[in-house]
Amino acid sequence: MITIKLQKTLDSAQGTMALDLAVSLQQGEFIAVNGPSGAGKTSLLRMTAGFMNPDGGNICVEGDTWFNKDKKINIDARKRDIGFVFQDHALFPNMSVEGNLRFALAKGQDDRIVPELIEMMELGELRNSHPERLSGGQKQRVALARALVRRPKLLMLDEPLAALDPAMRHKIQNLLRTAHTEYGLTTLMVSHDVAEIYTLASRVLVMEAGKITLDGSPDKVFTDRRISGKFQVTGQVLKIEQEDIVYVVTVQAFNQIVLVVVSRADVTDLLVGDKVLVSSKAFNPMIIRIGR
Amino acid sequence: MIDLQPFWLTLKLALTTTAMLLVLGVPLAAALTASKSRWKPVTEAIISLPLVLPPTVLGFYFLILFGPSHGLGRFIEHYFDMRLVFSFPGLVIASTIYSLPFMVQPVQAGMASLPANLAEASGSLGKTKLQTFLHVTLPNIKPSLLTGIVLSFAHTIGEFGVVLMIGGNIPGETKVVSIAIYEEVESMNYAAANIYAGVLFAVTFLILLVVYFVNRHYFVKRYS
Numbered sequence: 001m002i003t004i005k006l007q008k009t010l011d012s013a014q015g016t017m018a019l020d021l022a023v024s025l026q027q028g029e030f031i032a033v034n035g036p037s038g039a040g041k042t043s044l045l046r047m048t049a050g051f052m053n054p055d056g057g058n059i060c061v062e063g064d065t066w067f068n069k070d071k072k073i074n075i076d077a078r079k080r081d082i083g084f085v086f087q088d089h090a091l092f093p094n095m096s097v098e099g100n101l102r103f104a105l106a107k108g109q110d111d112r113i114v115p116e117l118i119e120m121m122e123l124g125e126l127r128n129s130h131p132e133r134l135s136g137g138q139k140q141r142v143a144l145a146r147a148l149v150r151r152p153k154l155l156m157l158d159e160p161l162a163a164l165d166p167a168m169r170h171k172i173q174n175l176l177r178t179a180h181t182e183y184g185l186t187t188l189m190v191s192h193d194v195a196e197i198y199t200l201a202s203r204v205l206v207m208e209a210g211k212i213t214l215d216g217s218p219d220k221v222f223t224d225r226r227i228s229g230k231f232q233v234t235g236q237v238l239k240i241e242q243e244d245i246v247y248v249v250t251v252q253a254f255n256q257i258v259l260v261v262v263s264r265a266d267v268t269d270l271l272v273g274d275k276v277l278v279s280s281k282a283f284n285p286m287i288i289r290i291g292r
Numbered sequence: 293m294i295d296l297q298p299f300w301l302t303l304k305l306a307l308t309t310t311a312m313l314l315v316l317g318v319p320l321a322a323a324l325t326a327s328k329s330r331w332k333p334v335t336e337a338i339i340s341l342p343l344v345l346p347p348t349v350l351g352f353y354f355l356i357l358f359g360p361s362h363g364l365g366r367f368i369e370h371y372f373d374m375r376l377v378f379s380f381p382g383l384v385i386a387s388t389i390y391s392l393p394f395m396v397q398p399v400q401a402g403m404a405s406l407p408a409n410l411a412e413a414s415g416s417l418g419k420t421k422l423q424t425f426l427h428v429t430l431p432n433i434k435p436s437l438l439t440g441i442v443l444s445f446a447h448t449i450g451e452f453g454v455v456l457m458i459g460g461n462i463p464g465e466t467k468v469v470s471i472a473i474y475e476e477v478e479s480m481n482y483a484a485a486n487i488y489a490g491v492l493f494a495v496t497f498l499i500l501l502v503v504y505f506v507n508r509h510y511f512v513k514r515y516s
Contacts (some may be wrong), residue, residue: 051412077415090413094431103427104417150418 001026002154002186007056010210012038019043025188027062028029030180032201032218033190039207045156047142048188049084060110061153083185089139091131098127099143102283104149117145120177120182131259137168141175148179150194155180157189159198166255181249194222194234195254203250218277232279251278293485295514297464298472305380307449309387310395312395316388318437322425325398325403340393347390351457354386358458376458383459383466390454394443402436403429417481435507442503446469478484 002025019040025031033041046052048059050066053074066075090101101114119126123140131139140160147155159174161169167208177200180187191197196280197204197218204221205215214221215288223232235253242248251258258278270276320339324332342350358365359378369375376382406429414424430437452470459466461475471486476485 049412049416051415077412078418078420080416082415082416084413086409086413088407088409090407090409092410092414092428092432094428103414103419106418146413146417 003058004044004045004048005057006054006059008040008043008047008052008054010040010043011016013256014038015144021207021210021212022057023212023215025186027186028184029203030177030187030201031189031205032197033188033205033207034192034197034221035213040210041207042158044207045084045158045188045190048154049082049156050075050080050271051114081153081171083152083155085140085143085147085160086153087159087162089131089143091139091142091146092252093131096130097134099254100131100142100146101149103126104146106136106150109150113151115148117148120179121145121214137164137172140164141173143173144176144179148183148185152185153186155185155187157187159190160191161229162192169196175212176200194218198222232277234275237270237274237276240270240272249276251276253278263272294487294509295463295472298467298488301380302468303465304388304443306381307381307447308384308392308471310441310445312388313391314441317392317440317444318399318430319394320392321399321403322397322429324400333490339396339503342390343393347451349459350390351386351454354382354389354454354458358385360380378458378460378462378466382464383455384425386454386458387448387451390451391444391447394447395440398443399433400440402433405484406432416439438503438506442499446499449492449496 005022008019010019035041046053054068065073066080067073095103105111118124123141126138161172173196201218204218205212206221233253235251237249238252239250240247247262249260249262251260260278314396355377358371360375364375374381410428411424414428431477455468455471461467461471469492473485473488
């Protein structure tokens with residue numbers, strides 16, 4: 001079990017904010033951290049990793065204390081047994097793909113894990129390439145593989161898939177799920193994407209202004225809201241067009257484009273780029289098998 | 293014919309100074325990059341002083357400081373049996389301090405421009421600060437290191453005021469090319485001065501040309 005209690009005063013664009021939270025994670029859980037920007041999600045990960053010092057609290061991982069303000073314990077990040085995947089990959093530009101993975105090996109560690117991870121992340125053809133030659137999705141697969149080399153107790157990912165196209169996102173989600181099960185990881189991932197959280201996580205922490213405001217399964221956290229549609233998807237507004245007396249709003253929901261006809265009153269509040277929930281009560285969604 | 297010794301002495305001085313600067317300047321640049329101390333601007337200002345101070349001012353203070361009649365100079369002479377004024381070792385120390393900003397500034401700028409999360413990533417992979425420095429930081433700032441090395445080297449070759457103040461004009465000990473040119477002009481020997489000056493001109497131009505070519509090649513190769 002991992003228990004995290006943290007207090008930290010953070011300087012954000014909206015002024016100072018007091019981060020204050022307590023959470024315990026079970027071994028093997030896949031936990032998504034969701035919430036608006038500036039809520040303290042990245043700070044939670046950075047303090048747990050040891051990149052940032054909390055003002056108070058303690059971090060205990062399977063009996064080992066990583067941080068305890070009162071006992072003045074603060075284990076260095078390099079001794080914390082973590083894997084960390086940064087949003088911008090942080091691959092070492094001077095090393096090849098395989099070099100990045102080999103660098104991560106601990107002294108005396110069996111190096112067979114390197115080819116194993118290269119295969120798992122489908123990086124075989126790129127093993128001798130340097131990071132500047134790779135696409136975003138390839139870089140993120142290398143970053144993920146590198147974070148797994150030391151078989152960490154806790155894998156942390158800071159919005160790892162935010163900058164990728166839907167197909168690549170889907171592929172890496174699958175790889176991430178495989179790795180999570182195969183290596184028996186406890187995973188903590190910051191994500192803004194509800195669909196992604198549904199796909200991967202068994203538990204969601206929603207953070208707002210430095211506090212955890214919701215904690216539960218994705219189902220419980222995301223569908224337990226005011227709207228009780230029979231059918232709902234989240235998406236982003238791409239276009240708002242007027243046609244005669246109605247408006248047509250084009251919404252991208254995951255990898256589909258949905259056109260929604262709405263009245264003038266409904267669009268006054270909408271802007272291109274807004275996140276929206278598209279729901280329908282009037283019809284019954286049908287299910288048809290298209291593959292297995 | 294002209295005396296070739298000043299050339300060798302200049303080369304020896306420039307190489308020794310550059311080596312000293314690598315050993316001292318690179319860790320100093322690393323410490324400054326990592327520092328969040330409120331005294332950092334003071335340190336940076338002191339290191340950059342040689343950029344703006346007339347060399348004679350530095351030379352004058354070195355002369356006072358290293359002179360055998362004062363504290364530091366007397367101490368060194370007494371315990372190390374070494375005189376730092378009008379000697380080659382004194383010249384090396386003075387040149388090192390005089391060229392310090394030319395090593396520290398490019399290297400510090402290079403380190404500061406590396407994303408901070410490279411070092412964090414290395415730390416999360418269990419690597420010590422020294423391992424990170426040797427395997428991640430240094431290999432990724434090669435152009436900055438090269439710039440620092442070449443600028444320090446070229447700046448030491450071009451040095452005159454500091455050398456004149458603290459080294460004087462002792463053949464084989466402190467008479468570098470720039471001093472030799474001055475001496476030949478003083479004695480109206482323009483032909484010899486012309487040769488010294490011409491060679492120095494050509495050598496420094498070539499060095500800088502090589503740097504710009506290498507750096508361009510490096511960036512073209514990496515970022516195209």
